[in-house]
Amino acid sequence: METIERMLGDLERGKVSRRQFAASIAALAAGAYAAPAAIAAIAPTGFRAVSLNHVTVRVPDLHRTSQFYQEFFGMPLKQQSATIHILGVGDSFFGIEQGESKTATVDHYDFGIAAFNADEIRTKLTERGLKFDSTSKESFKFSDPDGFQVQVNAPDYVGHVG
Numbered sequence: 001m002e003t004i005e006r007m008l009g010d011l012e013r014g015k016v017s018r019r020q021f022a023a024s025i026a027a028l029a030a031g032a033y034a035a036p037a038a039i040a041a042i043a044p045t046g047f048r049a050v051s052l053n054h055v056t057v058r059v060p061d062l063h064r065t066s067q068f069y070q071e072f073f074g075m076p077l078k079q080q081s082a083t084i085h086i087l088g089v090g091d092s093f094f095g096i097e098q099g100e101s102k103t104a105t106v107d108h109y110d111f112g113i114a115a116f117n118a119d120e121i122r123t124k125l126t127e128r129g130l131k132f133d134s135t136s137k138e139s140f141k142f143s144d145p146d147g148f149q150v151q152v153n154a155p156d157y158v159g160h161v162g
Contacts, residue, residue, distance in 0.1 A: 047113050057094075
């Protein structure tokens, strides 16, 4: 309603012509008419990603890469093992794994899901013909339709190096 009042005020003060006012009202009405259909078209399955929890990369030299990110971006080392380092990034983290190849790759990315329920998510993935990697109640990975490896868990997941 405020938008229409503002537009009407602009018309009365001569800031816009009648033609511009009519076009603006038509655009506003068209947008209001289309909005419910647009929202329905992207209706989620009932799961809501609320954070990008972490990204994990696989690199040829774990220690060189970890040292770079710690020094350059000030990311503190939160957890480590012989083959994995977890660096802190605010409430998220950046995982670095020792790879087998000389080429660095993104291994996976992780979404924190509101009211995370692993069994419900696995059921929906199965309905879509997608495969997942474990029966963990805390966190698991699956391949999306394009082959990217996606991990899901509660937003407060902190990772494991073991």
